[in-house]
Amino acid sequence: MKRPNILILGAGYGGLTTAVNLQKKLGYDEAEITLVNKNSYHYESTWLHEASAGTLKPERVRYEIKDVLNKKVHFVQEAVEKIDIKNKRVVTNIGELTYDYLVVGLGFEGETFGIEGLDKFAFGITNVNDARKIRDHINTQFAEWASQEVSEKDDSLLTIVVGGAGFTGIEFLGELANKIPELCKEYDVPKEKVRVICVEAAPAVLPMYSPKLVNYAIKALTKKGIEFSVGTPVVQATEEGVKIKKGPNEFEFIKASTVVWAAGVRGSRIVEESDLPSKRARVAVEDDLRVPGYPDIFMVGDCAFLMNKETERPYPTTAQIAMQQAITVAENLVAMVKGEETKTFVPNLKGSICSLGNSDAIGNVFGKEFTGKSASIMKKIIDNRALYFIGGTSLVWKKGKLNLFK
Ligand SMILES: Cc1cc2nc3c(=O)[nH]c(=O)nc-3n(C[C@H](O)[C@H](O)[C@H](O)COP(=O)(O)OP(=O)(O)OC[C@H]3O[C@@H](n4cnc5c(N)ncnc54)[C@H](O)[C@@H]3O)c2cc1C
Structure with missing residues (x-):
């Protein structure tokens, strides 16, 4: 029997976490998994302010995608140019890729709100x-x-x-x-x-x-x-x-x-230019993160729009949510491959910490407020945790912020 073909677009927090979870959960004979990204590397978007100011070298912010994948995921370094949902194919700068299931995790772009110049x-x-x-x-x-x-x-x-x-x-x-x-x-x-x-x-x-x-x-x-x-x-x-x-x-x-x-940020231009129903390049998704009317397409991370029913406000676009969504997307793909029911995405908002430089920060974690050194240490632990969930201890060792107190 032909293995279903899962295509993941983008190796950011959402796409790469989906790929890493799928490679743990699916056997070689169960699905063909392809991950497409325009660079050979993943970058920690949440550290970009440091590379921009010059307080962290750009090399520290990125790592090779292949280093966290095993042979179950086929990685291709190509730039996605078009998503053709009618024909279930994706056009890239090199050629085209087809899919049975698609995960769109192409991330964010700057939003200038039409302000001149x-x-x-x-x-x-x-x-x-x-x-x-x-x-x-x-x-x-x-x-x-x-x-x-x-x-x-x-x-x-x-x-x-x-x-x-x-x-x-x-x-x-x-x-x-x-x-x-x-x-x-x-x-x-x-x-x-x-x-x-x-x-x-x-x-x-x-x-x-x-x-x-x-x-x-x-x-x-x-x-x-x-x-x-x-x-x-x-x-x-x-x-x-x-x-x-x-x-x-x-x-x-x-x-x-x-x-x-x-x-301000918005979703990827590629999403906006596709036939997917989007607003500011984000696609409103069902509870299981699939696109309404397109049961074979999942959105993950900053390209997905999801309402918090309790607050009646959209969930923020964050790495925290992107990674949590990716775990659900992977579980739901496994369920679909096995012919089982998909499940609802339930976010677990732990709070957030905003850094004010290397050794100062403010934040709200599990409902408790923190400032100064303690907040800054927590921020570094969160940064290391994101590395751990994708690449385990060896990635934390290679790229992590190991000096928590500096
Ligand atoms: C400076 C800064 C600080 C932040 N701090 C925090 C924080 O503290 N906590 C938090 O939770 N969130 C934070 N965020 C938000 C967070 O970074 C985003 O919400 C998160 O990166 C979204 O993940 P994603 O997987 O959707 O996209 P991304 O992580 O942006 O990944 C998208 C991937 O798709 C690839 N891609 C894009 N276009 C194409 C294409 N055409 N073809 C092929 N590949 C493509 C990109 O190269 C990238 O690898 C911060 C953002 C910034 C900019």
């Missing part, structure tokens, strides 16, 4: 290459300032605007705050010349946390020189900087040679 003039923290570009760009600006004649120094080279005071924006600011003194030393730049400004459209910073935790975070970052402009949406980005709205008819232009946009 952001696509062209702002950096996004979305993958390893983007992170490298941000790090190198900031270094170049410091070097450029240092090489200018004293009378011609352009201080906007040392101004960094970070759009968004949500999770990603704040975590990036925390890393930057620690990196700036190092850069100042390296390039002989007086620290008072550097400006790092966080611009947020909403009236609040980190809306998912209590005022006590938010105040802690703002105080910690402000102490390190970060400025906040809250309730002031960015309305335009240019080569010279950003224009923000400060009142009904009041605008300010911040001259800055680095603009990093961390104010």
